[in-house]
Amino acid sequence: MKTHREIAQQLDLFHSEPQGPGMIFWHPNGWRLFQDIQQHIRELYLQYGFEEVRTPQFLKKELWQTSGHLAMYGEDMFFGGDPAGEQDYALKPMSCPGHILLFKRGVHSYRDLPVKLFEFGLVHRNEASGALNGCLRLRQFTQDDAHVFCAWSQVKHEVSQFLERARQVYRQYGYQQLAVKISTRPEAALGDEALWHQAEHILMEVCRDESMDYELQVGEGSFYGPKIELALQDSLGREWQCGTIQLDFNLPGRFEVAFTNAAGEREHPVILHQAMYGSIERWIGMLLEVTQGALPKWIHPLPAAIAPVNEAAAEYADALAELLKAADLPVMTDHSNCSVSRKIKRFHQLKIPNILIVGEKEVSNEQVALRRGKAVTVIEKSQLIAQLLAFRAI
Incomplete structure (x- = not known):
């Protein structure tokens, strides 16, 4: 079994440098993979009524003091300041306070709820150097950070929709086993204990309604509310913690966030933090x-590669490459003097699924020899784009 860092080197995706511990240098293939994954979840959020936003990375410490992060999370944050040397600012470790400030800009009625915001937030956390592990444990990373501002009566529906999205996304990546864990009130918690019990009960009830068995993680909730954590299992039985939704009834009060309810009174919304x-x-x-x-x-990130048999096929190979790029299909072409078998071996090392072999016969007949695994099919040039797009479909 190779580690993800070894595979990243093999596929030419990314690397790390001593000058940037816990941070990633993305290569073209890796950045294309990153952007495709980002776009996939962006389309899903938009489909469910979220709106994309962007908030600053460097914000005053007073914001994090209000949110409670400074007291509860300060050891894991990076601080800086103005030229005078005062350490009055912090790099954000998450995007929720920024989204709360966005919500506060408007005057909201109960008819406006739920308000749904999401951001690909670049965040920083001061992890210990010994804990860093390639992409799996970083100091700088990007969260698909989403927040729903809603009334208590809307919480069950929104949590249910989150679980629906999660099952849809994970299945598209090939995961079938999903473990659900509900984390309850920690010792260092904000807010009223009765509200904690109410929130925990809602999370359990939604899981039961969705026929999802869950495990209780007593005392493992966030300081501002309980949460559902989703873990995926791979073929080796390893568990990977991924998605989470946190039910927050504390930060709205700390930030004096409110909406006007049906009785014309000001009421604090609930915030559902989710990724x-x-x-x-x-x-x-x-x-x-x-x-x-x-x-x-x-x-x-690289669905196709072209192997010209000889120099006579070079121009035709370049024309095919332009055709694929115009259809938004990334491609590489190997014009080296190596044999076709050597080129194919290189493409296999890069795990490229579609290998296009072109020689004089293919040039004269305007065809392509399409190789997938060990199977080779000769197809018309005019059919190539449709074949590759069909192969790429989810």
Whole structure:
């Protein structure tokens, strides 16, 4: 079994440098994979009524003091300041306070709820150097960070929709086993204990309604509310914690966030903090280890490669490459003097699923020899794009 770092080197995806511990240098193939995964979840959030936003990375400490992160999470944060040297700012470790400030900009009625925001938030956490592990444990990473501002009466429906999205996404990546864990009130918790019990009961009730067995993790909740954590199991029985939804009834009060209810009174909303991947970088690291580099065909960053047999086929190979790029199909062409078998071996090392072989016969007949695994099929040039797009479909 190769590690995700070894596979990343094999597929030319990313690397790390001593000058940036816990941070990733993305290569073209890796960044394309990252963006495709990001776009996939973006389309899903939009489908469910979320709106994409962007908030600052460097915010005053007073914000994190209000949220409670400074007291509860300060040891894991990075701090900086102005030229005078005051350490009055912090790099955000998560996006929720920024989304709360966005919500506060408007005057909201109960008719406006739920308000759904999401962001691909670049966050920083001061992890110990000994804990860093490639993509799986980083100091800088990107969260698919989403928040739903809603009334208590809407919580069950929104949690249920989150679980529905999770099952849809994970199945598209080939995962079938999903473990559900509910984390309850920790010792260092904010807010009223009765509200904690109410929130925990709602999470358990939704899981039962969705026929999802769950395990209780007593005392493992966030300081501002209980949460559901989703873990995926791979073919080796390893468990990977990914998605999470946290039911927060504390931060709305600390930030004085409110909406006008049906009786014309001000009422605090509930905030549902949620992420499907958790960290896109960690999701990629996990995916590489689970698949050992044989990525799902619809997400592969380099779905095709062209092997010209000789110089006479070089111009035709370049024309094919332009045709694929115009159809938004990334492709590489090997114009080296190596034999076709050597080129194919190189493409196999890169786990490229579609190998296009072209020689004088293919040039004269405007055809392509399409190789998938050990099977080779000769197809018309005019059919190539349709074949590859069908192969890439989810």
